[in-house]
Structures are given as structure tokens and as C-alpha cells.
Amino acid sequence: MNINVQESDCLIKSNKKIRLSVHKLAKVFTMHLQNSAIIDIFSNLSLSVEEGSCTVLLGPSGMGKSTLLKSLYGNYMITSGEIMLHCDDGNLDVAKASPQIIYELRRNIIGYVSQFLRVVPRVPALNIVMEPLLNRGVEKVQAQEKAKTLLTRLNIPERLWSLSPTTFSGGEQQRINIARGFIAHYPILLLDEPTASLDAYNRGVVIELIEEAKARGTAIVGIFHDEIVRNKVADDVINLAECAA
């Protein structure tokens, strides 16, 4: 059993609210088509994340870092355990939430920046970035302004805004993804290697965005292979290799 030591500590040392806590999480993949192979990713994972702080997941590939983020987002189905969101007016277990609740969580509470951009062909980059705000009912003009500001900050040239990002370079696609993840403010943000294919300058912009989100009180769980970024943003580090069963 591995409880992150910080969990008990933080209750004493800070009065920040815990926003997300994971209890005894297990994830097993059963590959029915491959001789029913069973892949045990993790079996007893616990952690908690406070508002305004960033927890970084460490560990070699295959330890389940991305699997954990995907589970927190409701994308992967966990095998057992709890994923509790601590709202001001009560708690909610993501692992047991209905699809309708998950839509709401993804609209308003949990943001996720994945490693890869997956979009409808033909839709311009600007519209893709605006979408999370439009989904919350923000006026189009206002959403457009915010999207433009963010794309400018992330150094996406204006001539690309009206084009579909399917033909963009890896680094450009990643910045579209980042813009989409940061345009609407979420109390909980999951970041899966957001800086993997960025140059030093843009990496700096992403660090700023993360710092700003923390200042707003966002609880962040992230994977950063890049040590520079990790050292800048991490308040807490969890090594999944040590947490493994």
C-alpha cells in the first residue's frame, strides 16, 4: 500500500483544499484477442492533489503514467478503486459517474491536454481552440478574442489560424492542443507531456501558462519528461515505479 506521504502532511502544513484524491486505484488490461493476456498496470495507487499545486508523475515508459491520467479523465475504465473529486458542495467518484456527469465534468471541471491532437478534418485551428468556451455558452466574439490571444502567445502564425491543423507540424499541433486545454479555466487540469515537441521559447510559454493556472487555484496532474519544465512547475512528485504493485 502506497499512500503519498504528502497527503497526510499537507493537511497540517497548508490550508489549501484537496481537489482530487485517488484511493487504491487498480488498472488491469485484459487482451481478449491475445490469449486473454492480462496486463497489470498498477494495483494500489493512491495520491491527492491540492488546489493551486502541480503533481508530477514520474517513472519509465509503461509504468502507467498516461493510463492514470486517462483514468482520471474518465477515458479509461478503472478496475477498482476510487477517483474522488472534492467540490465545494460535496464529493464525486469519477469512476462511478454516468456519461452525462462525465460530459459536465469535462465541460466545466476537468481539462486534459493529450499528447496528440485529434480533430474533425476541415475545421480551422481557431475554431478548434474556441470550442471549449463555446461549449460553456460563451459568446463567439469573446471566445474568438481569447483564442487569438492564446494562439499569439503560443506563436502560431496568424496565417495558420484559418487552416485545419491536420497538416500542421508536430510542435504546432501540440500548441493547438495546449491552447485548447488552457482557453477555458478548469479547476483540475491533466497534462500529458504538453512540452514534448516544443522548442525552448514555446516551452517557456507553457511554463507561464501552468504557473498562471496554479495561481488561479487549478490542481494539476502532469507528465513531463523534460526536466527543466518539471523542476519549474512541480510541487509534488510521484514515482509510479515505487507505487507499482
Next chain:
Amino acid sequence: MKLPVLNEQPILKVKDVNKLYGINRGCQAIGFDLYPGEVLGIVGESGSGKSTLLKCLSGECQPDSGDIIFNALSGEVLNLYEIGEAKRRLLMRSEFGIVKQNPRDGLRLSVSAGANIGERLMAVGERHYGGIRSTASSWLQQVEIDAERIDDFPQSFSGGMQQRLQIARVLVTKPRLVMMDEPTGGLDVSVQARLLDMIRTLVANLNLSVVIVTHDLAVARLLCHRLMVMQKSRVIESGLTDQILDDPQHPYTQLLVSSVLTP
């Protein structure tokens, strides 16, 4: 950070619906709720019962047993196969919209594009010619067909244009529940992408509830919030679209997902 509140009622409730043509042919033990604004995809191989289920839902095929309950705009709660033929027909051309896989099945080929759209409006009581024509023209533009072609016959349209015309014909009466059977089937990929983008935008802008049958998992991923996977007449797995496609649990779903070719 507040807990999500759901105060919307389902627009459609499906309870233990069965329609069998033979052993495991058709659909059986189907149950689900559909919420306003939600897009539900039904996926599975040919012969798994997807289209039979869709026909039951759309009022075209009475199930052997089970209930399909629709929350009408008027506030009435209607049991689709207990309200009588006349009322069901009215529902099918007003609050329901049915998009056929083959646009030629959903369009009238012997009348102009404008008349195809206008006809549905007249069926729900619209009488003013000028109003009908201008509505038809604005719908042509919404589905990206040049309004100048309002008097052309659908035969002169390409497959993709015919499909977009069919969608305009269906949506013009502002249905609340739209059912689509393979709407992008048989279209080449460049046309598909355009249609997908259009359907997505219309669904979001009009807050439509949609049930869409498709065997194309890429289409399902881009359009659907939630999926039901069917095999041999039964739903074997259901859930959030990305969860079903990224972490399928059932052996058959794993087979479906792993069989997709990515270019």
C-alpha cells in the same frame, strides 16, 4: 468548483425492446435513455441489428415487445407504439427527423431541391409560398448548397450534395430527435469530412438529440458522445465514445477497434 447538476430529463427512454426475425436476428433486450443534445452512436457489424433497432426507435417498425417513450415538446409523455398510427405519423414528420443512408430513399427525386425542403414544411402546416421558399433557400445555404440551385432536381446533384439536401429536408421542421442510418456511407472521404463537420455544427447549434447508426468507428469518434456496441442482436457494451474506443472491455469490441485501418 461545484458538483455537476443534471436537471434535464431524457428525451427518449427505451425499455427492454425486442424485435426478432429469427434466433439472434434483429434486436433484443435493448434499453437506454437519450438526453437532449446527446449524440448516441450504434456500432457493430452488418446484421448485428443496428438498423432494426433504429427502425423501431423511429416509428417505422413496431417491436415485438418493450417500450419506446418520447418526451414531446408539448410536455406529453408518448409511448411510441401506443399512441396510434395517426399521431405517430405526425410525430415522425414533426419532432422526429429520419435521415436515410441512401439520400434517394429520403428525397423525392421528381421535384426540385426547394420543393423537397418545402414539402416537409407544408406537411406541418406552413402555407405561405414566399416564406417557404426563403426558408428553403436559407437551408440550402446552411448545408452548403448554392441557393441558385433551388429549382434544380436532386438527380442533377452529386451523392454528397443529395445527402446534404436530405439533411436540410429533415432539419427544416426543427425536429428534436434525429435518427441517421449510415449518413456518410457510400460517400468519398473528402465529402465525408465536410458532411461530418456540418452535422457536428448543426447538432450543437440546434441542440439536437441524435441516434446514429454507423459501422465506421472514425465517424463514431468524431460525432458521438456515447456508443452502444451491438453483436448478434444484443448490446454487448456501452459507454462514453472515447472510453469504448480507447479501452474496450468486451472481446468483440476489442476486435472491432483493433480491426480499424488507419491510413
